Amino acid sequence: MTGVRVGLVCSRVRVEEKLLLAALADRPGVEVVRVDDDQLQAVLAGPGDGPAGEDALRACDVVLLRSLSHSRQVALAHLLQAWGVPSLNRAAVLETCGDKVRTTLALALAGVPTPPARVAFTVESALEAVEALGYPCVVKPTTGSWGRLVSRLTDRDGAEAVLEHKAVLGGPQDRIFYLQAHVDKPGRDLRAFVIADRTVAVIARRSAHWVTNTARGAVAEAVAVTPELDALCRRAAAAVGGGALAVDLLEGPDGLLVNEVNATMEFRNSVGPTGVDIPGLLVAQALALVEARRCV
Amino acid sequence: MTADPVTAAACPECQAAVALAPDTLDGEIVPCGECLAELEVVTAVPPTLALAPDVEEDWGE
Numbered sequence: 001m002t003g004v005r006v007g008l009v010c011s012r013v014r015v016e017e018k019l020l021l022a023a024l025a026d027r028p029g030v031e032v033v034r035v036d037d038d039q040l041q042a043v044l045a046g047p048g049d050g051p052a053g054e055d056a057l058r059a060c061d062v063v064l065l066r067s068l069s070h071s072r073q074v075a076l077a078h079l080l081q082a083w084g085v086p087s088l089n090r091a092a093v094l095e096t097c098g099d100k101v102r103t104t105l106a107l108a109l110a111g112v113p114t115p116p117a118r119v120a121f122t123v124e125s126a127l128e129a130v131e132a133l134g135y136p137c138v139v140k141p142t143t144g145s146w147g148r149l150v151s152r153l154t155d156r157d158g159a160e161a162v163l164e165h166k167a168v169l170g171g172p173q174d175r176i177f178y179l180q181a182h183v184d185k186p187g188r189d190l191r192a193f194v195i196a197d198r199t200v201a202v203i204a205r206r207s208a209h210w211v212t213n214t215a216r217g218a219v220a221e222a223v224a225v226t227p228e229l230d231a232l233c234r235r236a237a238a239a240v241g242g243g244a245l246a247v248d249l250l251e252g253p254d255g256l257l258v259n260e261v262n263a264t265m266e267f268r269n270s271v272g273p274t275g276v277d278i279p280g281l282l283v284a285q286a287l288a289l290v291e292a293r294r295c296v
Numbered sequence: 297m298t299a300d301p302v303t304a305a306a307c308p309e310c311q312a313a314v315a316l317a318p319d320t321l322d323g324e325i326v327p328c329g330e331c332l333a334e335l336e337v338v339t340a341v342p343p344t345l346a347l348a349p350d351v352e353e354d355w356g357e
């Protein structure tokens with residue numbers, strides 16, 4: 001394809017963004033427009049020409065949103081949608097994946113197996129939910145990542161302490177208590193990369209700690225994409241609206257459960273073990289979106 | 297031969313000289329070798345560094 005302008009919005013150039021820029025540089029006929037979201041401003045209403053960052057993004061054929069902040073990503077995705085510029089993941093998908101209450105609802109509605117989970121809004125009702133789920137169970141921020149503040153509650157005393165601290169020391173979002181049954185997993189969880197309805201790679205993240213994020217030091221190893229895994233991951237991705245997604249799974253005693261779905265995948269630790277060119281596939285998918293629009 | 301471009305900048309925390317690799321991009325994070333502060337490359341050319349912001353609640357995947 002010739003004369004394609006691909007926008008990359010990011011706050012920082014991490015390993016992922018460098019790999020994406022390298023994958024874009026490999027594509028002849030692609031012009032890359034980098035926009036720093038710290039500098040960006042855009043006209044929502046009222047007079048005024050588009051500020052520089054807005055003009056640059058409006059002129060793009062497709063945009064890769066790679067902001068660190070989920071809230072920014074959602075705002076940016078809505079701007080792009082309003083301007084008619086496609087992004088790799090749509091605003092609604094970012095909103096669903098960025099909120100564990102919505103993710104779990106979407107998975108449950110679609111009949112995708114996921115651990116039992118509840119939501120409550122006061123310490124007292126959250127404690128009731130904990131007792132109903134049974135110990136151990138897990139409390140998580142509704143929005144958050146890298147395993148931050150994901151806590152395992154093993155008894156009533158601990159549960160009271162954690163929930164009360166959240167209620168007193170946290171903000172309004174911390175009083176949306178997202179509670180999930182603990183899954184007795186084999187020292188690892190699975191992370192599948194689904195791009196355009198295809199499970200392109202799966203890794204296992206192994207750690208001696210029960211929280212197995214690679215951001216927290218877990219080690220990644222490649223896992224074969226079985227037909228069962230592929231089917232389940234594609235269903236999970238479709239349940240949240242589809243796109244380019246990272247599906248996290250837990251291997252429970254009774255089978256695979258989808259824990260959550262991430263819309264801004266990190267892949268630095270997955271390319272090596274799997275040998276799959278994830279950044280290249282993301283770029284290919286972005287270009288496919290442009291192609292599809294040009295063919296209409 | 298032309299002179300090498302300047303490839304080091306002062307750490308905003310401890311003033312140590314932080315060398316930037318030739319392929320450094322604006323927006324990258326580099327550690328200061330002396331005080332270990334996380335630094336953000338504001339511009340690679342000319343090299344300008346700022347303290348990287350702390351992780352916020354909604355950062356991540």
Ligand SMILES: Nc1ncnc2c1ncn2[C@@H]1O[C@H](COP(=O)(O)OP(=O)(O)OP(=O)(O)O)[C@@H](O)[C@H]1O
Pocket residue numbers: 115138140144145146147148150180181182183184185188189210211212213248250259260262356357
């Ligand atoms: N219900 C559970 N049972 C067992 N382990 C769990 C459970 N929930 C989370 N974990 C462990 O904790 C880790 C972090 O949890 P989770 O992925 O829900 O949080 P996160 O902060 O959203 O992480 P991510 O960066 O993947 O978005 C998981 O990778 C898994 O190893």
